[in-house]
Every structure is written in C-alpha cells, then in structure tokens.
Amino acid sequence: MLWSLVSSLIKHSSVSHTIVTPQYVLSPRIIGKCSDQLLCRRQQNNWKQSKQIRHQLNNQLGNSNQSGNMANIDNIRISVIQPEDRQRVLDFLRIHYYCEEPLTVGREPKQQDPADEEFNLSNINHGTCLMAINTETESIVGAVLAGPKGPDEAEHLFEEAAAEGQSKWGIILKFLAGVERDANVFQRYGVQKALHAHVLGVDGEMRGKNIGGRLMSELMRLGKKLGYEILTADCTSYYSARLCERLGWECINAAYYADYVDDVNKKPVFVVQPPHDCCRTFAQRL
Ligand code: ACO
Secondary structure (H helix, E strand, O other): OOOHHHHOOOOOOOOOOOOOOOOOOHHHHHHHHOOOHHHHHHHHHHHHHHHHHHHHHHHHOOOOOOOOOOOOOOOEEEEEEEEHHHHHHHHHHHHHHOOOOHHHHOOOOOOOOOHHHHHHHHHHHHHEEEOOOOOOOOHHHHHEEEEOOOOHHHHHHHHHHHHHHHOOHHHHHHOOOOOOOOHOOOOOOOOOEEEEEEEEOOHHHHOOOOOOHHHHHHHHHHHHHHOOOOEEEEEEHHHHHHHHHHHOOOOEEEEEEEHHHHOOOOEOOOOOOOOEEEEEEEEEEE
C-alpha cells in the first residue's frame, strides 16, 4: 500500500486488446459444499437482483443504454486509465463492482468506505489500471485497478489497518494483510517487484464474455512491459477465481470467510453469500 504511494507516476496511452484461449478449468475446491442445484438457483437470484439494482443506478446516471448488450463483442478497446478518467471509472465501479464485491457486501453497512474508493482509484496514477471500452458507445464495460507492491506489503497493510481501526476499510485491510502474509508471494517466488490487481469489475450486462479475462491478460502484458516480475490478485469472488484459474494462474492461498471470525464474539467478520466462500490468491510470473 505505502509502496504504491511512493512509487513513481508512469503513464501509458493505450494497449491493444487480446483474445484469450477459452480453456476452462472447473475446480471442485471452489464449488465447495454447494450442490449444483443450489449454486444454480443462487446464481440466478443474485444476478437477477444485482441486474435490477444496476438498471436503477444506470437510469439515475442517465446512461441506461450505454452499457447494454453489444451486437459484436469484439467491439471492445482496452486502454490504460488516465487521471482524467477517474470520475467515470468511479461511477462504473459504484454500479458494477462495489454492489457485488463479497468483502464490501459481506459487512454492514454494505456501502463501501470512501477510503476504500480513494485507495483503489489512487492506483490510476501508476499507469497500471486498464478499462474495457465499448467502441460503439464509448462507455466503460470493465475495469481492473492494479498497483505495485514490495516484499514489505503485508507489514504495511497491518500498519495501515491498525491506523484505520474499526472502520469498514480498516477491517477489510486487516483481512487482506493476513492474506498477503499467508500467500507469502515474495519469498515463495523469490521476487522483489509485484503488480497486484486490487479491483476487477465487469458490466453486469456483459459478464461471461471473458471481458474480465481480456483485462487480466492485457494487465499481464502491461506489467511485463513495465518490468514487474509477477502479477497477483486476491480473488474475493468465486467468479474472479474461476477466471484466474482459466487463465492458468497459480492458486497459492485460500482464506475461508467462515473461518475468519471476530476475536470477541467468534462470529464470521464477513457474512458472504454462496457461491463465494473464500478469498483465493493467484499469482502469475511475468
Ligand atoms: N453471476 C453469475 N455468473 C457470473 C457472474 C455473476 N455475477 N459473473 C460472472 N459469471 C460467470 C460467467 O458466466 C462465467 O461462467 P462460465 O464460464 O461458466 O460461463 C464465469 O463467471 C467467468 O466469467 P468471465 O467472462 O471469465 O468473467 P467476467 O468478464 O464475467 O467478469 C467478474 C468476472 C469481474 C468477477 C464479474 O463477475 C464482476 O464484475 N463481479 C462483481 C465484482 C467482483 O466481485 N469482482 C471480483 C472481486 S476480486 C478482485 O477484484 C480481484
């Protein structure tokens, strides 16, 4: 975290989009205890509900048609997010990311902490954040926000979490600090400079079309070009974990929400609905 604050400001104009081989690996570990039937029903209900919320929010923003179905999925441009894109990226994430991200909605109040938004958007200044644009409407249909981290990342996150205290962001940071420590990326891979994907969100109307995979693949290319040795992501969502598995990334840690309990009342700190059951850390050498 602090690493990201002191790193230099690097800007890149654009990168071309890529097509990822649609190879799919379904991990029984990820499915966990949910039966297929339950999983299916929950998926449909969750998706239906979140679709309604997104429609409402889209209408409030007056852009209900901008991110609708595209006739041609190849009409996607992936480009580096620039500082001037900050507000529209935030508007996009409020509708398509925060409303569903398991740690955010797994704790009351479900609304994200402003400090959470502030940190994630601060990564734009590193030139390591990408957005997928519908070239017909020029609207954002996906985004990945990533930033640098070093071997002392876990330590910094614990310090930052302690400074934040019991705020929602402080509680999330403490969980992520433990995940960072347990994943132990720097020792495990013998690297010094990593790029970490903090946020991945795709327009609810555009899911299941590999836009998330294309963003992550392009991020790998960008990270390599910028001299990062490894790309990591803490997949708090069942779907993002599937995506990373499909890309062939290595899963190096899993922190189960049911096991992460409050010291005092022994209840789970995050009450997360299936199919999301854990935060999986993935890594890919660049
Ligand atoms: N409900 C049901 N199924 C979904 C959903 C959903 N909300 N999202 C994706 N899927 C399914 C897809 O149908 C696909 O399944 P399939 O391969 O069996 O057809 C699978 O999940 C993966 O789909 P992709 O096309 O690879 O990924 P996509 O472009 O849809 O984006 C993402 C995945 C980014 C996780 C998206 O679901 C999303 O924005 N979720 C909300 C925000 C979130 O939780 N982000 C991840 C947090 S972790 C992190 O940020 C690092």
